Amino acid sequence: MFRLIKAIIDFLNNLDQRRGSQRSAPSTGSEEAKKKLKKFAVILPAIFVILAVLSSIYTIDPGEVGVIQRFGKLSSYSDPGLHFKFPFVDSLSKVNVEKVRRIEIGFRSERARMNVIQESLMITKDENIVDAQAIIQWKIKEPGHFLFRVANPELTIKNTAEVALRSVIGVTKIDDALTTGRDEIQVRTKEFLQELLDSYTSGVQITDVKLQIVDPPEEVKDAFNEVVRAKEDKERLINEAKAFFEDVIPKARGEAEKMIREAEAYKEQRISTAQGDTSRFNQIYSEYKKDKDVTWTRIYLEKLESILQRPKKVIGTDSSSGAINLLPLKEVFKD
Incomplete structure (x- = not known):
């Protein structure tokens, strides 16, 4: 801004010197005063206009808000960017609304x-x-x-x-x-x-x-810290107990459920076995009623076969002498 004002003053001085060189008669004292007055009358409005233009243009940075006062009263707000205000009437205050x-x-x-x-x-x-x-x-x-x-x-x-x-x-x-x-x-x-x-x-x-x-306070800080540590230990133990509870209870429930399922399976197995035995007995009984002697003999022989299957030793008695005899049936039943 000052450079611009200085350039205007130098321009006016050069213009006055050119006018003086063109005149042939010497200047008197009154003419010099008039020249200075004219120069001042030109320079002062020019400076005023320059200052008015420069002061009326302003910019608002990102994160800021411009607050405009007109004759001291709040007038408007300005967002970030380039703006214009009335010179010598409006005053600007920049406020950063993003800064914490x-x-x-x-x-x-x-x-x-x-x-x-x-x-x-x-x-x-x-x-x-x-x-x-x-x-x-x-x-x-x-x-x-x-x-x-x-x-x-x-x-x-x-x-x-x-x-x-x-x-x-x-x-x-x-x-x-x-x-x-x-x-x-x-x-x-x-x-x-x-x-x-x-x-x-x-x-x-x-x-x-x-x-x-x-x-x-510092005077009782140690005692309070002991209390705090005790409460922290209490909370820790409670949390550990809860964790143990959460770990054991699901396992116990799983074991109980497993036992129930095994019992139900055993129940179904026993029922099926009993039903099969009943059905088989009924079939044998129906055959037994048809011919009791034959059926009784067949059942007797089947039972003896299952009892005497591959015996190692057979001990018997002689009814006449009362001696105990060992029958080597192992060799008889040997493959």
Whole structure:
């Protein structure tokens, strides 16, 4: 911009020198004053026009929103790209609505981590004291509200976040805060904080609440850690018992089902065998009724055959002498 103004001034000087060289008579003092006045009258509007043109053109980068104020009052918003505004009437404020900012509660980590005790010490529902530290992540969702509805947005977010976290910790028991209730504390703090900021029309969106630590004070920290470890051991044993239950019960049910199936199969087998024996007996009995002597003799011989099949030794007695005789029938029945 300054180079352009300098070029206009040099052009006007060269133009004045050309006019002076064409004149033959020497210039008087009044004529020199008139020349300077004319030069000034040309330069000043030119500079004004250049500044007006340059200030009326602006660009909005991706992720930003341009907030236009006309005579100090909110007028409109501008999306990313090249835009034009009225010079000397409109004022522009660029707001990054995609950037995620953070606020720290209970500690500071700008150079070296430093605890802020007056922020982190909080009272639980059962009137115990805990040291709670958190990070609040937020971004701008309404640029106009963020710029004009709250005097100091970051300080407001910090104070409101501390209030929300204290409120949630105040309705939570210390056992839950130290062990399994951390996720619930984060969710409830985020919801309550967003509700408070919306009531202030702050134009801020809370993206996340992350608890860094929730510990008892240093004076009783060791005792609380022992309690926490005992509860963790309890949970571990319960989980192991549940795992054993889930492992043994299905196996027992499978064994029971197997035994039932085997019993049912044995039942069916016994029934089939009994039915077959009954049918066979009925057939024999029907033949027996036709000719009892023949049938009785056949059955007797079949039974003796099954009893005396391939005997190793046969012991008998002599009715006359009463001596015990060993009949070597093994050789007789030998193949």
